[in-house]
Amino acid sequence: MEGSIVSTVKYRKTNKGKIKIRTVTTSSVVIKTTLSILLFLTVYGLVTLDTKDVNLIEAVKDFAINLRTMFFQSSLSNFTFFQSLYQILVTLGLAFLTTLIGGFIALFLGLLAAENLSSKRVSTVIKGFVAFIRAVPTVLWVLVFAIAAGLGSVAAVIGMTFHTVGYLIKAYSESFEEIDKGCIEALKASGASWWQIVFQAILPSAATYLLSWTFLRFEVNFTNAVAMGAAAGAGGIGFELFMASGFYFNVREVGFITYLILFTAIILEVFSTRLKNKFLLGS
């Protein structure tokens, strides 16, 4: 019966009579086109890069020396070790407040954005709004808020909250949409109100997802808070980093601050990877 099995399969053959083993699909065409366009733009970019007459070899050498000083001879000169730890805490505090406020707002809007909990129209409107919020860089939100609130922690927290809300609404509403339909239907059939459904079915079953996503965002917010300290005067370790490099030109201090940030960021990353593996991928 082997012969009949072979005869049912249709082979595409080339002009020379060989069997074609690669077929052209839309997906392969799109992959090739995307890659070629990216490659073309990259080469074009490298050729037309605005170098401002920087001597590349000299600059690379200089950079290597700076890196060496930064990482192997790092020291503090303008403030003490404990002061720098305090600044790390300030940055962590900014990130925490942002994540907390953002998380609360995103929880409510996320419920409205989940298609199984609200109407299709409300969901689309919120999701469109979120896409807009996410498209504006965080630093621009912070600077715009700084005009009304003055430079400082208030502008930074509110500005970063915007982006956090945008990110978390997306993550939360997707977790809500994954919840078993039967669970919601059962509660609806027993006459539960919308709030009862939310508190008895949705939140308990999505709690671990929410926790993991929120912590993941906390990690991102820490990095953002460092950046906002440097670019938008939000204080914390980012501001010290900006002062050490842009004001005192002190590479050694930059190195020390970088080590501190690196250390904190890696601790946060290890913690959030554990949470993610336990709750997001495991189940």
Place this chain on the structure above:
Amino acid sequence: MQINPFVKKRRQFIGLTIILTIFTFASIIITEYDVVKGFTSAPRAINWMIANLYPKEEALKNLPRILDKLGETVIISIGSTTVASIFALMFAILGSKTTKVNNVLSLFSRLTASIFRNIPIVAWAMVLLFSFGQSSFTGYLALFFVTFGFLTRAFMETIDEASFSCVEALRATGANYIHIIFQAVLPSSIPQIISWMLFMIETNIRSSTLIGILTGTGIGFSFNLYYKSMNYNAASLVVISIVCTVLLIELLSNYIRRVIL
């Protein structure tokens, strides 16, 4: 003794609330956050945005210059992502559990990626500024370093997820390392790799605004210039052009993702 699950749940909830409250108060004190001002300034800022933050006719004459800078920023974001992804792919192949050569190289590439990823882009930008000055190199390299770190981790996870069974199958047929990489690993993970690259391009356009503000290059510099000279109409034009670009790229990436994944 059996604990009532409802009591246990309530205890957990109360414990979590107390911890969060303590952290919140600590954060408010340590960052000198003014809670009242926080609530009142948000509506004020939105009112101000509606009143001032839109382009007027006279701001439109800045448009060619803004678009020029924006184009430069987009090209730099794409360029740094593509180059970084080539390096990231090599490191990811060495570091991934499925395709590693030996444990030492694997640990080395994981560690390198982690360091590059976790040093903040601000630190890279400021250190590069010392050597490369206010040229596009500064932004290009800063984006390159962070993108490289991030993509290495993303690619590693992709390779582990997508190609484990194909690699096993090819290994059983006696294929060598090069065959396995080119016939199994790359074909099965290329859609995900492109998806991550597109995500990174989008992120990099946003990050390059930040780098521009810090180092005085590209679109971030234009914004900062208008912002500091209080020419908010022109600044809003910059914001709008960034938003349009990011949304356009997002739409394009969504289309590509739908077709290839």
